[in-house]
Amino acid sequence: MLEVEHISKSFGGTEVLKDISFSLEKSQVLSIIGSSGSGKTTMLRCLNFLERPDSGIIRVNGETLFDAADSSAKQEEEIRKKRLHFGLVFQSFNLFPQYTALDNVILAKELLAKEQPDYKARKKEIHDEIEALAEQLLKEMGLGERMKNYPHQLSGGQCQRVAIARALALRPDILCFDEPTSALDPELTGEVLKVIKGLADQKMTMVIVTHEMAFARDVANHVIFMDDGRIVEQGTPDEVFGNTKEERTRQFLSRFNQG
Template sequence: MPILEVEHICKSFEGTEVLKDISFSLEKSQVLSIIGSSGSGKTTLLRCLNFLERPDGGIIKVNGETLFDAAQKSSTQEAEIRKKRLHFGLVFQSFNLFPQYTALENVMLAKELLEKEQPDYKVRKKEIHDEIEGQAVELLKDMGLADRMGNYPHQLSGGQCQRVAIARALALRPDILCFDEPTSALDPELTGEVLKVIKGLADQKMTMIIVTHEMAFARDVANQVVFMDNGFIVEQGTPDQVFGHTQEERTRQFLSRFNQR
């Protein structure tokens, strides 16, 4: 059974269709790369999966459980939406770190806020804090940031900030980790360090969806590739099928721009 099933997702903003009948599935431990021009709907799709936007139509299932069905009335309670978001982690292209918190505090924050909702939090407050801190320390070590835990975002490079953001997303142990153009805000020399971290997660069999303009990376790291254009999925398949044996002319036109660079 796929870990993620997306069926007929549609989304419009002020009468403009941004997502048009989007359907795909993803197996556990697989990596899906989503490619396409700016404005093709890639980021909106990630936002719908993470419940930052509500689709106008369609179904989203994780591990066989229906998290969203536009045909059914779903809860708009913030607590219920937060619960659904826990299945997904999202790493933004602009980091979105809190400037007033250190790297370690940024990684710990979401987990601590979540634990505060538990009935035994006050009784186990120190134990819970120490456990969350220990997990955050290990995650930052895994990101190569053992000597940067006490630094604030303005004291870190862009690549280091993005690695903190990845650690923060992993702290909640999501089923699926999503990246929205994770290197687009980075200088070229910092891009490699972030891609190396993502490749390492893929090697560890982390289930991921990666929206990226790095074509070589998309081909190298993914099990499946989706090419989107004008709100549609134009082509999808293995990297060899999409990049090596392209079927659609629109995909061929898009990829030719990168091959010429």
């Protein structure tokens, strides 16, 4: 489903991503691990076109979404539409504080609907359809009783589940998570990981940047270890966590386990 070829990205004189290549099959879960500053989040931002790679190609379902060698205006115009192939759940939720949980899930979907040619003629019908979808997703997140609550009335774990519902409402091909539990208290981490595990069981294709090593091992089909902007090692969880051949991977896992 996803092919990433030779992605590189620099900020000023600092090379953050160095010739990154990997692929992901439909319904698989990819976990990306590594120390802070290794380039994990920048990789996700490039996938979602929040950053433009300096070189490389990104394909989804055989379609080239991005080719750094193509600088045409047409590609730039299509970036927003292509971004919809991916959903991104941020570590800090990024909910709109002035909207309820339900409205946070509805908003992006409704903005997209306004671009449909028949929106004005079917405005109420479309809104009702989007609202029903948002309600269904929030119920699936265990938030059926919290739909009318504002973010400040929700726990961190509940806010993150609203953010997951918002991403799912756009029906992305691939759902990305950027350290989804790093902003949560330890007692709230489990509820978010349970939701992500449920999505994996439903065969949702996902890319997860995480520091939860046990979770990465249990949920992922494929694991990538990044260090200094490069992929040092990739393989099955057993290969990366149990039979790693790379000294840098062993050192990282040893430090993490000691911490």
